Amino acid sequence: MKDVLTTCVYCGCGCGVYLHEDQGRICGAFPSRNHPVSRNNLCVKGWNIHEFIHHPARLTEPLLRKAGHLTPVSWDEALTYTATRLTEIRDQTANQGLGVLSSAKCTNEENYLLQKFTRAVLKTNNIDQCARL
Amino acid sequence: MTNSINEIAQAQVILVSGSNTTEAHPQVARRMFDAIDRGAKLIVIDPRRTRLAEHAHIHLAIRPGSDIPLLNAMMRIILDENLADDLFIEMRTENYHALRDMLYQLDLDETAEITGVPLAKISAAAQLYARAQKAVVCYCLGVTQHICGTNNVQSIANLAMLTGHVEKEFTGVDPLRGQNNVQGACDMGALPGHFPSYQPVNTAEYRTKFEQAWGTELSGTPGLSLMEMTHSGPQGAIRGMLIMGENPMLSDPNLKKVEATLKNLDLLVVSDIFLTETAALADVVFPAASFAEKTGTFTNSERRVQMVRQVIPPLGSCRSDGEIIMALSQVMGYDMRYESMAEVMEEIALLAPIYGGMFHDRIEGCWGLQWPCWNRDHAGTSFLHKYYFTRGRGHFVPATHEAAAELPDADFPFILNTGRVYHQYHTGTMTRQSSSLNREASEALLEVNPQDAARLGLRTGDWVELSSRRGSATVKAHITEQVAKGSVYTSFHFPAVAINLLTSDARDPKAQCPEYKVSAVRLEKINP
Numbered sequence: 001m002k003d004v005l006t007t008c009v010y011c012g013c014g015c016g017v018y019l020h021e022d023q024g025r026i027c028g029a030f031p032s033r034n035h036p037v038s039r040n041n042l043c044v045k046g047w048n049i050h051e052f053i054h055h056p057a058r059l060t061e062p063l064l065r066k067a068g069h070l071t072p073v074s075w076d077e078a079l080t081y082t083a084t085r086l087t088e089i090r091d092q093t094a095n096q097g098l099g100v101l102s103s104a105k106c107t108n109e110e111n112y113l114l115q116k117f118t119r120a121v122l123k124t125n126n127i128d129q130c131a132r133l
Numbered sequence: 134m135t136n137s138i139n140e141i142a143q144a145q146v147i148l149v150s151g152s153n154t155t156e157a158h159p160q161v162a163r164r165m166f167d168a169i170d171r172g173a174k175l176i177v178i179d180p181r182r183t184r185l186a187e188h189a190h191i192h193l194a195i196r197p198g199s200d201i202p203l204l205n206a207m208m209r210i211i212l213d214e215n216l217a218d219d220l221f222i223e224m225r226t227e228n229y230h231a232l233r234d235m236l237y238q239l240d241l242d243e244t245a246e247i248t249g250v251p252l253a254k255i256s257a258a259a260q261l262y263a264r265a266q267k268a269v270v271c272y273c274l275g276v277t278q279h280i281c282g283t284n285n286v287q288s289i290a291n292l293a294m295l296t297g298h299v300e301k302e303f304t305g306v307d308p309l310r311g312q313n314n315v316q317g318a319c320d321m322g323a324l325p326g327h328f329p330s331y332q333p334v335n336t337a338e339y340r341t342k343f344e345q346a347w348g349t350e351l352s353g354t355p356g357l358s359l360m361e362m363t364h365s366g367p368q369g370a371i372r373g374m375l376i377m378g379e380n381p382m383l384s385d386p387n388l389k390k391v392e393a394t395l396k397n398l399d400l401l402v403v404s405d406i407f408l409t410e411t412a413a414l415a416d417v418v419f420p421a422a423s424f425a426e427k428t429g430t431f432t433n434s435e436r437r438v439q440m441v442r443q444v445i446p447p448l449g450s451c452r453s454d455g456e457i458i459m460a461l462s463q464v465m466g467y468d469m470r471y472e473s474m475a476e477v478m479e480e481i482a483l484l485a486p487i488y489g490g491m492f493h494d495r496i497e498g499c500w501g502l503q504w505p506c507w508n509r510d511h512a513g514t515s516f517l518h519k520y521y522f523t524r525g526r527g528h529f530v531p532a533t534h535e536a537a538a539e540l541p542d543a544d545f546p547f548i549l550n551t552g553r554v555y556h557q558y559h560t561g562t563m564t565r566q567s568s569s570l571n572r573e574a575s576e577a578l579l580e581v582n583p584q585d586a587a588r589l590g591l592r593t594g595d596w597v598e599l600s601s602r603r604g605s606a607t608v609k610a611h612i613t614e615q616v617a618k619g620s621v622y623t624s625f626h627f628p629a630v631a632i633n634l635l636t637s638d639a640r641d642p643k644a645q646c647p648e649y650k651v652s653a654v655r656l657e658k659i660n661p
Contacts, residue, residue, distance in 0.1 A: 006425070007440065009424040011157060012313060014435075014439055035500060044555065044569075048569040053423050053425050055566040060451055064417055070418060075452070079461055082464075083465045085400045086373060093372055099357060099362035099371040101381065104315035106429075108429060113458045123351075124356055126325060129379065130384055131319055
């Protein structure tokens with residue numbers, strides 16, 4: 001059982017929130033008392049932030065469309081298929097045919113890696129995210 | 134934001150434009166209420182009577198899309214009342230004469246007429262704002278999601294510079310960022326024209342720096358923006374897409390076009406934590422780890438870079454998006470291996486000047502650091518533009534009224550506006566899976582003014598067929614004076630009412646931001 005301080009994943013306020021873990025499950029959330037934004041307060045989304053984490057609908061294995069259906073496959077198969085197809089399309093379209101959407105919900109490091117991947121490997125600047133939506 | 138969130142509580146006048154702050158940014162709204170308790174005055178510019186507008190000392194209920202005439206009228210009144218900050222204009226800005234000339238040609242009565250707000254009210258607001266010593270402007274998507282969004286923002290900047298309301302603590306211009314890390318995603322260069330830290334891709338000097346760091350050749354041609362990709366059409370230039378934690382099948386305007394584009398791609402790869410509407414169309418779906426299962430940083434609206442800490446290992450065989458990208462890069466023959474996210478941050482600090490002093494070991498030990506943070510010894514920056522603007526002098530750009538792309542007419546007589554509700558978040562991928570939040574708000578409601586409702590014979594709870602030139606949706610009516618006569622309002626969180634089937638994909642030519650706030654629609658009561 002432990003409480004870990006992290007940053008809320010909802011709006012741009014960026015509250016400091018503690019996640020309460022018990023036997024490998026996140027079962028509660030409460031605000032940081034001294035965090036400059038949250039100051040011992042959370043909105044309703046923050047108080048209930050733990051509820052989606054263990055939801056049974058969470059994706060837990062890679063899926064590949066086979067004969068029209070998304071079918072569970074290994075990471076190796078999913079990654080190899082994706083890499084092969086991305087390479088083919090990149091080369092066939094002279095680096096013009098691929099587009100990437102990054103995420104305003106992912107971390108800075110992940111956004112950095114994805115734009116690096118897009119520019120250095122896919123050889124395009126076609127990358128954007130939902131900042132305007 | 135040029136200020137920090139806590140500074141808002143100390144302002145004397147707060148001007149809020151196009152932000153439903155109590156629902157979308159609860160902590161910012163809290164600071165506004167704190168300020169009011171201390172005697173501050175609140176001005177709200179919003180076509181809707183939001184909860185915040187009910188607390189406003191002056192509520193300017195403008196017609197949707199008339200922000201520029203309103204701000205121009207305010208600035209003209211400030212000139213007429215001799216309230217402009219001449220010293221600030223002289224020392225810190227340029228092109229002032231262009232703005233002044235435009236304002237002096239303005240017919241105030243005519244301008245007020247366009248906005249639908251009495252001139253006396255505009256004048257009171259202008260004087261209140263200009264006379265304050267500490268005044269902040271908070272704005273949000275109600276300002277930007279118009280075809281003239283860039284000019285709307287520019288007009289706010291004009292107003293702030295005209296009165297010298299920048300450069301100081303408790304004083305500035307604060308765009309509220311909608312999502313937890315939208316600021317960071319932009320900072321990190323997830324933008325078609327910029328490397329991390331807003332370094333343009335088409336400037337050779339910056340490109341060379343990144344080519345050397347990454348050991349490969351890079352393209353100097355700016356890429357396509359989100360809507361140019363998702364609306365490129367079935368025969369468009371985009372043949373394959375990689376989407377990480379985004380759900381354009383619910384969030385983008387004119388969804389039929391998005392669906393036609395995504396369904397006809399040769400390859401669609403989606404990485405997400407749930408099987409979203411977009412992931413359901415994919416050829417490959419990667420199961421991603423949630424924020425509780427990984428380490429990294431988010432940057433909030435006040436530019437504060439904060440730790441996200443791993444609490445539990447990833448569920449099932451999930452992997453964090455960072456690991457997925459590294460693995461994919463490895464298979465494609467480009468070596469992208471990092472021991473930890475802290476190591477990725479070191480590379481960011483090296484290449485992105487505004488993040489130059491951001492290191493995990495530093496951020497770990499405090500409540501995060503606000504950029505610009507130039508080096509390891511820099512304490513971060515709580516408010517921007519002290520002594521100088523990023524570009525040197527503040528540039529006035531006069532803007533004139535531009536009507537919305539689609540105005541109501543005989544066939545589609547209502548203006549549809551869309552937004553968010555307190556209990557849900559964006560496309561609801563996470564919040565709709567939360568039972569407590571769903572108990573509070575589980576379906577979209579269409580807000581209709583009582584006068585319109587009486588004419589249409591509508592009562593709260595009645596079903597309405599809502600249609601535009603692009604599509605239609607069936608939605609439950611909620612009769613309320615929050616919306617003005619002739620306007621309706623609903624949220625875009627729920628796939629059962631995919632309101633973006635109806636919204637206009639007209640967009641601002643510079644920012645590429647779609648005009649979500651004005652679409653012409655028709656209402657028909659459905660008889661059970």
